Amino acid sequence: MADAAIARTTAAPGEPSTWERLKVNRNWLGLWFMLPAMAFLVLFLVYPLGKGLWMSFTDARIGREGRFVGLENFEWLIEDRDFVRALIFTIVFTFVASVVKFAIGLYLALLLNNNLPFKAFIRSVVLIPFIVPTVLSAVAFWWIFDTQFSVITWGLVKLGLLDRGSPINWMGDPFMAQCVVIFANIWRGIPFIAITLLAGLQTVSPSLYEAATLDGATKWQNFRYVTYPLLTPIIAVVMTFSVLFTFTDFQLIWAMTRGGPVNATHLMATLSYQRGILGGNLGEGAAIAISMVPFLLAAILFSWFGLQRRKWQQGENND
Amino acid sequence: MTATTSAPKAMPTPSVAKDDHSEGMSYLESLPRKTVTVYIPLAIIMVVLLFPFYWMFITAIKPDQDLLDLHGGNPLWVGEPTFRHFYKLLFESNYPTWLWNTMFVAVCATFLSIVASVLAAYAITRIRFKGAQTVGGLIFLAYLVPPSILFIPLSTIIHVYGLFDTPFALILTYPTILIPFCTWLLMGYFKTIPYELEECALIDGASRWQIMVKIIIPLAVPGLISAFIFAFTLCWNEFIYALTFISSNPNKTVPTAIVSEFVDGDVFRWGSLMAGALVGSLPLVILYAFFVEHYVSAMTGAVKE
Numbered sequence: 026m027a028d029a030a031i032a033r034t035t036a037a038p039g040e041p042s043t044w045e046r047l048k049v050n051r052n053w054l055g056l057w058f059m060l061p062a063m064a065f066l067v068l069f070l071v072y073p074l075g076k077g078l079w080m081s082f083t084d085a086r087i088g089r090e091g092r093f094v095g096l097e098n099f100e101w102l103i104e105d106r107d108f109v110r111a112l113i114f115t116i117v118f119t120f121v122a123s124v125v126k127f128a129i130g131l132y133l134a135l136l137l138n139n140n141l142p143f144k145a146f147i148r149s150v151v152l153i154p155f156i157v158p159t160v161l162s163a164v165a166f167w168w169i170f171d172t173q174f175s176v177i178t179w180g181l182v183k184l185g186l187l188d189r190g191s192p193i194n195w196m197g198d199p200f201m202a203q204c205v206v207i208f209a210n211i212w213r214g215i216p217f218i219a220i221t222l223l224a225g226l227q228t229v230s231p232s233l234y235e236a237a238t239l240d241g242a243t244k245w246q247n248f249r250y251v252t253y254p255l256l257t258p259i260i261a262v263v264m265t266f267s268v269l270f271t272f273t274d275f276q277l278i279w280a281m282t283r284g285g286p287v288n289a290t291h292l293m294a295t296l297s298y299q300r301g302i303l304g305g306n307l308g309e310g311a312a313i314a315i316s317m318v319p320f321l322l323a324a325i326l327f328s329w330f331g332l333q334r335r336k337w338q339q340g341e342n343n344d
Numbered sequence: 345m346t347a348t349t350s351a352p353k354a355m356p357t358p359s360v361a362k363d364d365h366s367e368g369m370s371y372l373e374s375l376p377r378k379t380v381t382v383y384i385p386l387a388i389i390m391v392v393l394l395f396p397f398y399w400m401f402i403t404a405i406k407p408d409q410d411l412l413d414l415h416g417g418n419p420l421w422v423g424e425p426t427f428r429h430f431y432k433l434l435f436e437s438n439y440p441t442w443l444w445n446t447m448f449v450a451v452c453a454t455f456l457s458i459v460a461s462v463l464a465a466y467a468i469t470r471i472r473f474k475g476a477q478t479v480g481g482l483i484f485l486a487y488l489v490p491p492s493i494l495f496i497p498l499s500t501i502i503h504v505y506g507l508f509d510t511p512f513a514l515i516l517t518y519p520t521i522l523i524p525f526c527t528w529l530l531m532g533y534f535k536t537i538p539y540e541l542e543e544c545a546l547i548d549g550a551s552r553w554q555i556m557v558k559i560i561i562p563l564a565v566p567g568l569i570s571a572f573i574f575a576f577t578l579c580w581n582e583f584i585y586a587l588t589f590i591s592s593n594p595n596k597t598v599p600t601a602i603v604s605e606f607v608d609g610d611v612f613r614w615g616s617l618m619a620g621a622l623v624g625s626l627p628l629v630i631l632y633a634f635f636v637e638h639y640v641s642a643m644t645g646a647v648k649e
Contacts, residue, residue: 137386164617273491324488
């Protein structure tokens with residue numbers, strides 16, 4: 026039809042040339058546009074992922090390609106007390122931090138969803154812990170919980186809750202150090218959860234609450250039967266992300282404790298760094314990192330079903 | 345509150361006084377009641393969230409001897425503020441270099457990622473080639489692959505490519521974190537642009553490239569800003585790659601340098617450390633102050649889609 030006019034300028038009329046086809050064909054065009062992103066992701070994400078998997082089955086060290094040793098790394102790790110400890114602490118860390126973050130985050134979101142003076146301002150201030158680089162706020166926590174000069178200890182002494190002669194050894198005591206890093210993680214995670222859930226809350230129409238209240242629903246029932254079901258899809262996604270990033274956390278621990286005291290606060294990521302990069306046992310480090318994958322897959326599946334649910338709740342196929 | 349996730353079907357006990365959600369019914373709340381249920385809890389949470397920054401700031405402007413003397417005066421206040429720590433930081437250390445490195449890496453990586461993401465997002469939402477849906481799903485999955493499981497194999501790859509201890513090691517690896525996120529965000533924005541505009545342009549003889557550059561991108565500017573701000577923040581915040589791939593002092597970024605160069609067990613470093621953390625956060629906070637809305641929409645957009 027009309028493309029004869031266009032075709033004349035480039036090639037012989039009739040059959041489009043190969044170049045023309047590469048330029049116009051949907052699939053080729055898609056490929057061209059996808060190329061830069063795909064190049065990055067394949068070179069620096071898919072390939073390392075595969076390589077990491079391979080390395081976890083080798084005895085690679087820094088500066089030396091490894092030999093294939095089968096499951097030896099994993100067999101070693103299971104008997105390694107530090108690894109088992111790190112695994113258990115990672116799970117406890119993730120569970121406690123996620124549950125508390127969710128509870129406080131949801132509570133904060135509900136609070137912020139009220140009619141408040143300076144609402145926009147308060148909301149932006151709440152997000153500040155999230156935008157300040159984790160390491161830098163971890164440094165602040167490190168100082169706040171310094172064993173000798175802790176301001177918290179000072180506060181407790183002032184309030185008469187603590188004897189000045191016996192300060193709390195925040196970072197020196199394994200259990201205390203674990204509590205401190207969990208607290209710091211919660212502190213940093215709350216804003217993200219609160220603000221994303223707030224965005225979800227704001228899409229809930231007030232008329233639903235009015236209708237429910239007219240029907241005699243209490244505040245709690247309003248929350249349980251109106252807010253919560255409407256919020257479930259977004260909660261599923263937010264919590265998946267939260268669990269994922271808490272489970273694989275590295276920088277907070279590294280900046281505050283480096284896994285100490287006596288390896289009590291090692292997460293799998295920090296242990297993997299210590300063994301793989303600092304210790305030079307790349308194979309073992311990779312094996313620790315790969316051990317995280319099953320847990321991540323569980324989180325992703327969780328997210329997947331959360332998203333599925335969202336689709337049928339909306340009653341349409343939102344692509 | 346979390347108990348509700350697994351709450352059985354039994355009738356809930358109307359015990360907890362929940363806050364009002366609607367604007368229409370807020371007249372039912374009296375001020376004293378609202379003070380107890382809303383303002384006080386909110387104030388407590390805000391204080392806890394902001395206290396570390398206050399403490400950082402106070403520490404950074406305190407003279408050294410005050411830092412070590414908690415019980416002498418009130419540690420929450422400074423009698424004679426000093427800017428010595430900031431001076432030391434900016435003129436007697438490599439801090440400006442680190443700041444510049446961080447900025448350079450963040451801008452380059454963000455720019456690369458946005459270019460790649462715009463192309464990818466446009467292809468997935470508009471060109472709709474065979475398998476576009478699958479590719480979209482795979483990109484979402486890539487978002488879920490954390491750097492913590494990639495840094496060891498990546499470090500060997502970086503060595504092989506000869507990028508170790510250069511800014512390019514970071515500029516080229518950060519996009520793997522940013523591209524999935526930016527693409528996902530931009531796909532959401534592109535979907536809101538009506539097809540009709542594109543059809544008009546096609547009829548007028550525009551190529552796909554022209555359509556993207558002249559129609560889609562100008563309309564998606566808010567989305568681009570959101571993606572830029574969020575990606576920039578992620579770059580600035582990135583730690584594990586910077587720690588693993590950069591070894592020499594003048595090539596470090598602020599987060600890694602703060603942790604390794606300022607920490608030598610010397611008590612008198614605390615002031616500089618806090619000053620460093622504060623100055624390192626400042627560019628992000630300023631950027632954030634100007635683009636709060638974009639930032640929030642990036643964060644929530646990434647979750648909603």
